[in-house]
Amino acid sequence: xxxxxxxxxxxxxxxxRRRRASSDRAKADRRLGYLLVAPVLGLLxxxxxxxxxxxxxxxxxxxxxxVARSAEPFVGVKNYSAMFSSPEWVDSLWKTAAFTAxxxxxxxxxxxxxxxxxxxRFRGRGFLRAxxxxxxAVPTVVSAELWRTMVDPRAGFVDYLLGSLHxxxxxxxxxxxxxxxxxxxxxxxxxxxxxxxxxxxxxxxQVIPNEVYEAARIDGASAWQSFRRMxxxxxxxxxxxxxIFRTLQAFLVFDVIYILxxxxxxxxxxxxxxxxxxxxxxxxxxxxxxxxxxxxxVIALAIAALYVRFMRAES
Amino acid sequence: MISAGWRAHxxxxxxxxxxxxxxxxxxxxxxxxxxxxxxxxxxxxxxSVPASAKQTISxxxxxxxxxxxxxxxxxxxxxxxxxxxxxxxxxxxxxxTTYLQQLQTRFEGGSKTPDLxxxxxxxxxxxADAGWIKSLSSFKPETGxxxxxxxxxGEFEGTVxxxxxxxxxxxxxxxxxxxxxxxESPEEVVADAKKAMQQHPELKEGxxxxxxxxxxxxxxFLTVAPAFGxxxxxxxxxxxxxxxxxxxxxxxxxTSKIAPTAVTGWEEGQVQEEFTSGHTPFAIxxxxxxxxxxxxxxxxxxxxxxxxxxxxGGKPGSALGGEMLAINAKSExxxxxxxxxxxxxxxxxxxxxxxxxxxxPSLPAAYTEALYRKDPVFKAVKELNNYAQPRPVSPKYLQIxxxxxxxxxxxxANSASPKGALEEAASRVKSLQA
Numbered sequence: 001x002x003x004x005x006x007x008x009x010x011x012x013x014x015x016x017r018r019r020r021a022s023s024d025r026a027k028a029d030r031r032l033g034y035l036l037v038a039p040v041l042g043l044l045x046x047x048x049x050x051x052x053x054x055x056x057x058x059x060x061x062x063x064x065x066x067v068a069r070s071a072e073p074f075v076g077v078k079n080y081s082a083m084f085s086s087p088e089w090v091d092s093l094w095k096t097a098a099f100t101a102x103x104x105x106x107x108x109x110x111x112x113x114x115x116x117x118x119x120x121r122f123r124g125r126g127f128l129r130a131x132x133x134x135x136x137a138v139p140t141v142v143s144a145e146l147w148r149t150m151v152d153p154r155a156g157f158v159d160y161l162l163g164s165l166h167x168x169x170x171x172x173x174x175x176x177x178x179x180x181x182x183x184x185x186x187x188x189x190x191x192x193x194x195x196x197x198x199x200x201x202x203x204x205x206q207v208i209p210n211e212v213y214e215a216a217r218i219d220g221a222s223a224w225q226s227f228r229r230m231x232x233x234x235x236x237x238x239x240x241x242x243x244i245f246r247t248l249q250a251f252l253v254f255d256v257i258y259i260l261x262x263x264x265x266x267x268x269x270x271x272x273x274x275x276x277x278x279x280x281x282x283x284x285x286x287x288x289x290x291x292x293x294x295x296x297x298v299i300a301l302a303i304a305a306l307y308v309r310f311m312r313a314e315s
Numbered sequence: 316m317i318s319a320g321w322r323a324h325x326x327x328x329x330x331x332x333x334x335x336x337x338x339x340x341x342x343x344x345x346x347x348x349x350x351x352x353x354x355x356x357x358x359x360x361x362x363s364v365p366a367s368a369k370q371t372i373s374x375x376x377x378x379x380x381x382x383x384x385x386x387x388x389x390x391x392x393x394x395x396x397x398x399x400x401x402x403x404x405x406x407x408x409x410x411x412t413t414y415l416q417q418l419q420t421r422f423e424g425g426s427k428t429p430d431l432x433x434x435x436x437x438x439x440x441x442x443a444d445a446g447w448i449k450s451l452s453s454f455k456p457e458t459g460x461x462x463x464x465x466x467x468x469g470e471f472e473g474t475v476x477x478x479x480x481x482x483x484x485x486x487x488x489x490x491x492x493x494x495x496x497x498x499e500s501p502e503e504v505v506a507d508a509k510k511a512m513q514q515h516p517e518l519k520e521g522x523x524x525x526x527x528x529x530x531x532x533x534x535x536f537l538t539v540a541p542a543f544g545x546x547x548x549x550x551x552x553x554x555x556x557x558x559x560x561x562x563x564x565x566x567x568x569x570t571s572k573i574a575p576t577a578v579t580g581w582e583e584g585q586v587q588e589e590f591t592s593g594h595t596p597f598a599i600x601x602x603x604x605x606x607x608x609x610x611x612x613x614x615x616x617x618x619x620x621x622x623x624x625x626x627x628g629g630k631p632g633s634a635l636g637g638e639m640l641a642i643n644a645k646s647e648x649x650x651x652x653x654x655x656x657x658x659x660x661x662x663x664x665x666x667x668x669x670x671x672x673x674x675x676p677s678l679p680a681a682y683t684e685a686l687y688r689k690d691p692v693f694k695a696v697k698e699l700n701n702y703a704q705p706r707p708v709s710p711k712y713l714q715i716x717x718x719x720x721x722x723x724x725x726x727x728a729n730s731a732s733p734k735g736a737l738e739e740a741a742s743r744v745k746s747l748q749a
Contacts, residue, residue: 065423066445066710153577154519173576176728264528265579266725266736281416282713 058290204238378409521573
């Protein structure tokens with residue numbers, strides 16, 4: 001592009017025409033650009049924008065598939081005010097927030113440990129790096145079913161192991177208690193997602209030049225000091241990316257809950273996404289469900305914006 | 316620079332690019348239009364093809380297996396007897412919730428197919444209320460020939476919408492070699508279970524039931540509830556009978572401890588395994604357990620199937636399960652579809668199905684000595700049908716069920732009292748009705 005716009009001095013006699021030619025070209029290039037992204041935009045419009053707009057419309061109307069189809073009257077913000085004043089929704093919001101905070105913190109610590117370990121040189125490192133990705137590659141539904149079997153009080157491996165090691169909790173019906181259910185959900189979720197975070201962090205670790213550590217060592221820094229002062233700050237970009245992904249995923253957690261607990265016992269593990277599913281597919285209330293979905297999107301965007309802002313402020 | 320190179324391929328002026336861009340937008344809009352139109356089409360009133368005309372009807376069933384094979388066999392015979400009608404069987408999900416969602420999607424899209432559909436006993440009210448299935452009153456169905464409780468599940472606001480196909484009353488299995496005689500009250504069940512556990516160390520528990528947070532927990536509860544004078548309707552949830560029944564189940568887990576907390580993960584399949592592999596002397600489950608037990612194992616030939624024994628002021632308990640047949644409101648082949656319903660509810664056809672896959676007939680007339688000789692459990696099934704209680708017949712049954720499942724699961728986890736949990740469920744159901 002710069003070639004066309006260059007040499008303004010020499011082209012003095014007929015600058016307007018040349019500029020127009022170049023701007024024509026720029027326009028054509030832009031058109032080509034639009035053309036090339038059109039299929040993707042179309043697809044996005046179809047699978048993202050349309051459902052979002054449809055939900056937005058629903059959320060301001062009374063739409064219930066279970067009621068013989070008639071008018072779907074405009075109800076203003078009724079669905080939203082019903083949601084904010086619903087103890088069930090508020091309860092789910094806090095539970096989801098707590099789950100997100102706890103599981104993301106635990107997963108980050110575990111993933112960081114794993115990444116630091118995989119960043120060292122040892123025999124079989126390549127194999128191990130590939131192997132830790134397996135849990136992440138297993139679909140959540142499958143891994144959740146796996147965990148459901150493992151915590152089964154009769155046939156499960158978890159109680160058997162605790163029992164043979166003479167540890168407490170060997171006779172726990174894991175999914176039949178509020179805290180034990182949450183523990184199972186957090187562990188099953190971490191088992192699947194820690195590898196993903198670890199790989200992102202590992203990539204971050206690998207771009208830190210070794211010289212930095214060598215210099216630190218010469219200056220007499222301890223291992224902890226070099227981790228605290230070198231590794232962590234230099235890892236920040238990778239860490240932020242991993243955190244954004246995981247926080248959003250954790251906030252929208254559904255499948256692991258659906259398989260493991262079904263929101264139970266009672267409604268004690270009912271997260272926002274689960275409640276949303278229930279409103280759509282059990283209650284077939286698309287108006288109220290639409291409001292919940294829109295709120296989920298708003299919260300997710302807010303979380304993402306917060307992270308991005310935080311990252312910018314840091315850099 | 317690269318883009319300038321690309322431009323050369325597009326010819327002079329880049330006009331092609333402009334037109335194509337507009338074209339692409341149009342195309343995308345068109346696709347969207349098709350999508351939207353596809354979702355809300357076919358509002359025209361259903362044409363009706365007479366039963367005698369040459370036609371193909373579609374019949375949606377839930378899953379295949381031995382039940383599906385029995386359906387295919389019956390349909391073949393129907394086609395042979397009615398050469399003008401071809402039946403296309405559409406096999407949808409065997410998971411009942413997924414099956415319901417598949418049907419719902421079709422109905423919502425205004426689909427004219429399936430013409431005929433299998434429906435759980437808890438769906439007709441919902442389908443009828445939404446206007447998705449056809450009133451069958453114009454065909455003048457002989458409602459009197461079916462078991463009364465299942466027939467009621469097919470009626471909505473006084474009109475027949477679905478015809479019973481087969482009938483699955485849930486009851487109590489017990490081991491005749493471990494329990495001296497049939498228990499006559501809930502207390503006797505507890506005492507017998509305890510005694511059996513003491514005398515037979517190979518037992519892992521005294522009672523197995525469906526305690527998982529799913530639909531089966533409702534039928535397990537409803538099998539016990541009548542024994543305490545309880546019943547389930549949209550307006551009768553936190554009654555004293557129901558509270559007592561739920562207390563009994565709770566105590567089975569935490570006081571008498573005849574049932575392990577593991578039941579909170581069990582569905583009908585696991586309960587059947589516990590019983591047929593000889594881990595429990597008592598199990599609350601569906602009739603299919605009998606045919607599995609007869610295949611072999613410790614329980615073979617040593618069990619009986621009875622309604623849950625009544626306490627004072629109660630009556631013997633059984634919960635109605637089963638499948639019905641209904642016709643899509645938009646179907647153009649309702650006459651031929653109804654003909655198939657009539658065929659499937661003939662006693663001989665129902666007996667053949669019972670023999671092929673163990674599905675109990677929905678007609679008392681099909682319960683004959685010949686059927687009992689084939690499998691004596693059908694004698695018990697017929698008896699149970701006299702007591703079978705339907706779950707609340709309501710278009711909002713799914714939501715009622717969810718509220719009850721929440722209540723039961725928190726009681727089974729010992730994190731709520733039976734009374735409190737049922738009161739909460741009742742108030743939620745009340746807010747649904749409003």
